Amino acid sequence: MPEQSRKSEADPISGTQPQALRWAGLSAASDTEMDRFARLVSRVLSVPVAFVSLVGKNQQILPGLFGLPEPWAGSRALPLSHPLCRYVVSSGQPVVVPDARVDGRLRTNPAIEDLGVVAYAGMPLTDGDGLVLGSLCAVDHEPRAWSEGELCDLEDLAAACSAELRLRVLSAQSRAAQKVLETARAAAERARNDAQRLEREAQAGLDHAELLLRASEELAQTSGLEDVRRRLRDLFVGVGKPTYVGLLVADEDELHRVPDPDIAHAVEREVLTLPADAAFPSTQAMRERRTVFVADREAMVADYSPEAVGFFDRMGMATVLCLPLWGSRALLGVLAICWAKRHEVGVTERATLTAASGYIAQAVERALYLDERISVARELQAAMLTDLPLSDHVEISALYQPAADDHMIGGDWYDAYHLPGAPVSDGETSALMVTVGDITGHDMHAATIMGQVRSMLRQATLDHPPYSPATALTALDAACSVLPMETSGTLVHARLDPVHGSHDWTLTWSNAGHPPPLLRTPDGHVTQLLEHDVLLHRSLGPFDRTEHRRPLPPGSTLLMYTDGLVERRGHGMDAAVAQLVALLARHGNRPLDEVLRRIGNRLAEPAPEDDVVLLAVRTPSTPQPQRW
The missing domain is CATH 3.30.450.40 (GAF domain)
Structure with missing residues (x-):
């Protein structure tokens, strides 16, 4: 006997059969398909009673039956003491009895008296794994010798009933598996959504922290x-x-x-x-x-x-x-x-x-x-820039360009004024003082020092006739060396004098470490005035400044500028000065305002890193003879 059969004899009803019945959706209630199988057995085998008996937990249920009297027909269940099918379940084999009353196994079974069972034939009903779930039973109230054909028909019907049970179990298991799969998919989707949400929240938290860090670092600058x-x-x-x-x-x-x-x-x-x-x-x-x-x-x-x-x-x-x-x-x-x-x-x-x-x-x-x-500093600096003197003879123009960085304020300046005294003769003008300077620093302090130096230089010039540029600069050095001023910078201080009885002028200048002025003569030739002394600095003490002199033919142009025009990070100063010389040579005969704009636009691109001052003076040209 197979291992399963031996186990079933000892414990014919295990927990597996009730579970299979639940999969098949069968209980102690009428089932249409199972009732059809019972009627087929009754009709094919010509028996008064037929039923589908399945093993439940504490009873055997009859989802399909034909011919059973009440109360069994109504309850659709038999106590475990009545059914003969337990022998089919325990053995896993068909049980065929011509007369239960004389059978050694069955003669004391209550089903003989309660159900009128005399002749009995039961075929096992199995699931897909071969587990016996119950039996398809044919019952006669009279003794009966079951023919081989009848038993074959009953066996075929039991096989069909088993197939129906297997299909139901498989369908239920498939639905359960699908439900489990759907539940797993839903759980996975929820888990994925939760993970994505947590990732978004974590990323948002990181972004928020980075925002505050960037705000504290970036905005501090x-x-x-x-x-x-x-x-x-x-x-x-x-x-x-x-x-x-x-x-x-x-x-x-x-x-x-x-x-x-x-x-x-x-x-x-x-x-x-x-x-x-x-x-x-x-x-x-x-x-x-x-x-x-x-x-x-x-x-x-x-x-x-x-x-x-x-x-x-x-x-x-x-x-x-x-x-x-x-x-x-x-x-x-x-x-x-x-x-x-x-x-x-x-x-x-x-x-x-x-x-x-x-x-x-x-x-x-x-x-x-x-x-x-x-x-405020810009307004102060603008207020310190001199209003250029008016003259019918000498053409003069100035240009100030602030640094691209608004913080770079202060040190660059220019000045121009006529010296006291009557004109040399009718139609001539008095001498002209011009200055361009650059005080070290780019802040309010530099602007303040610049204003003081400009005023002190004016005073030194006007207090020392005949108004020598070198004498004025020497006096400025002496004052700065004793006054509590952090004076440091460069400047060019120059005087232009008309030559009596001529259309020529004379240029006298003193250079305290400043970029060399440029002189353009009417023929377009440009000369750098390279002569210079040391820069202006209080630690150098009083210094005897030197001055230099050069004649200016009629129509000569003097250009003075600060280093912001020619000093560029990553570019050579010599090349910038050469470009400035070329621009002045090419365009120097144009009106001075236009000349300065062209130079500023060409050399100050990109926007200058430092302030830029340009000052240009042009002596009168030789008068043209009148045509009659």
Whole structure:
């Protein structure tokens, strides 16, 4: 006997059969297919009773039956003491009994009296693994010798019934497996979504930390509002990167937009100033001193003016967050952060942006302070630049170009004035003093020293007739060596005198370490006036300056300049001076204003790193004879 059969005899009903019945969807209730098999058995074998008996947990169930009386027909179940099919289950083989009443195994079975079982034939019903689930039974109330054909028909019907059971079990198992697979897929999808969410949250957290780090580092280096605005453009990166970041600065009852200095936003420049009562999110943040969040266009339409809606539509923005920028004493302005698509700003992101706005506010406050100082310094420096003297004889022009960096202020200057005394003769003018200098440094202190040196040099010149440039510079050296002034720099101090009875002039100059002036004669020849002494510095003490003299033919042009014109990082100074000489030779016969513009535009590109001063003087040309 197979191992399974031996086990079944000892324990004919295991937990496996009930599980298989659950897979097959059978219970102590009528089943259409199982009832059909019972009717087929009754009709084919001509028996009064037939049924499908399956092993349950504490009973045998009859999902298919024909001919059983009540109460069995109603309950569709038999106690384990009644069914003869337990012998089929325990042996795994057909059980065929002509007369149960005389059979040694069955004669005491209660089913003989309760069910009227006399003749019995039962074929095993198995699942796909060969496990016996029950039997297909034929019962006669009279003794009966079962023919071979009848048993073959019953066996065939049992095989068909087993196939139906197997199909049901497989279908149920397939559905269960599909459900398990779907559950696993759903769990995997949830896990993947959770992992992606956690990854996004982790990346967002990293981006937020990097934002604060960049804000603390990048904005600490800013030098003005334009620089702050420029750095804002690339400050926000990573998850949730805004499409546009705008900076608006408060001024009494207005907000002034700081436009991007490098990228032209045409719409941005349409609204450069907003009154405080304008129905814009930014002005609301200014008025109410709080963060204002506009989730989408519908909220914009509901709460703000048509002008605001139109502005953000033209900018292509959907979500807007406006953060007030607080300085140490007052509200400085508003930071507008915008997204082109709807963007949910969570608690963590809002906290990060608020913290970043604190760094931005510090940079704005510092920039406003520096811009104010630079503006004052520029005004001071402009005020110190001399108004050129008017003359009907000598042509004179000057050009001042500030450094590209607004912080580079202070040291470069020029001066020009007529010396006292009557004209030499009718139609002639008095002598002219001209100076170009560069005080070391690029700050307010340098501008202050420059103003003092200019005034002291004027005084030294006018106090020492006959107004020698060298004598004036020597007196300036002496004063600087004893006064508490950190004087350092270079300059050229020159005097132009008309020659009595001639159209010629005389140039006398003294050079304190300054780049050599250029002299262009009417024939286009340009000469560098290379003679010079040491630079101006208080530590050098009093120094006897030398001066040099050169005649100037009528129509000669003297050009003096500061080193910012010819000194460039990465470029040789000699090459720049050679280019300057060529420009003066080629264009020196043009009006002086045009000459200086051409030189400044050609040599000051790109924008100079230092201030640049140009001063040009042209002596009168020989009068042309009148034609009658």
